[in-house]
Amino acid sequence: MEENITVEEAIELLFNRESIQAAIRAEDEAACDVSAGLDWGNDRVFVAFMKNPALLHRMTILRLSLNREIRQILEGWNLGVGEEKAIETASTRLLPRLQLPQQKAITFLESILMRDDLYSEELIGDRQVLRELLSVLYNNEDWDAIATVAGNAVREGILVNVESSRLIA
Numbered sequence: 001m002e003e004n005i006t007v008e009e010a011i012e013l014l015f016n017r018e019s020i021q022a023a024i025r026a027e028d029e030a031a032c033d034v035s036a037g038l039d040w041g042n043d044r045v046f047v048a049f050m051k052n053p054a055l056l057h058r059m060t061i062l063r064l065s066l067n068r069e070i071r072q073i074l075e076g077w078n079l080g081v082g083e084e085k086a087i088e089t090a091s092t093r094l095l096p097r098l099q100l101p102q103q104k105a106i107t108f109l110e111s112i113l114m115r116d117d118l119y120s121e122e123l124i125g126d127r128q129v130l131r132e133l134l135s136v137l138y139n140n141e142d143w144d145a146i147a148t149v150a151g152n153a154v155r156e157g158i159l160v161n162v163e164s165s166r167l168i169a
Contacts, residue, residue: 010052011113014059015106058113063098065124067091070134072127074146081157082150089149090142097137105136 005013049056070090079086101109112133118124 005051007052007055007058007114010049010055011110013051014049014055015101015110055113058119059098061119061123062109062112063094065130066094066098066134066137068123069127069130070094073131073134079150080154082153085153086146086150089146090138093138093142093145097142101137102139105133108133108136 049059071087074083074086074090077083097105098109112118112129118126118129124130
């Protein structure tokens with residue numbers, strides 16, 4: 001194996017436009033999702049992580065921290081029966097946002113991955129940093145999907161209760 005590279009070099013390999021475009025081409029050629037990106041469907045990303053395991057560790061901590069933060073945000077909104085579906089949808093939409101981030105998110109991700117102070121504990125404790133990153137990662141389409149599944153869960157619950165009431169009466 002080649003010698004280790006810096007976090008900056010690994011980030012460049014991870015978020016390099018050429019690397020992202022190669023991942024997109026691989027998916028297009030396969031006519032399916034080949035999980036390029038964090039799932040190491042892309043050789044360049046795999047090389048970036050192998051050359052710098054600290055980056056893989058930081059990406060893992062970041063992903064876990066973001067999932068925890070979005071869960072806490074949604075739990076705070078008191079969504080009732082729609083909460084579980086909203087959290088599931090938010091978590092599902094997070095991975096693709098980290099695998100192929102928008103350009104505006106790349107700069108933010110790079111700065112967070114470079115901050116040693118954020119990775120001194122098991123999870124990132126700076127909730128403001130996590131919330132800012134979530135606001136950059138998620139777009140209106142993501143929030144609409146989260147709201148839709150939460151609303152549908154409430155709707156289904158109501159319809160089930162109405163139907164069961166009719167059967168009893």
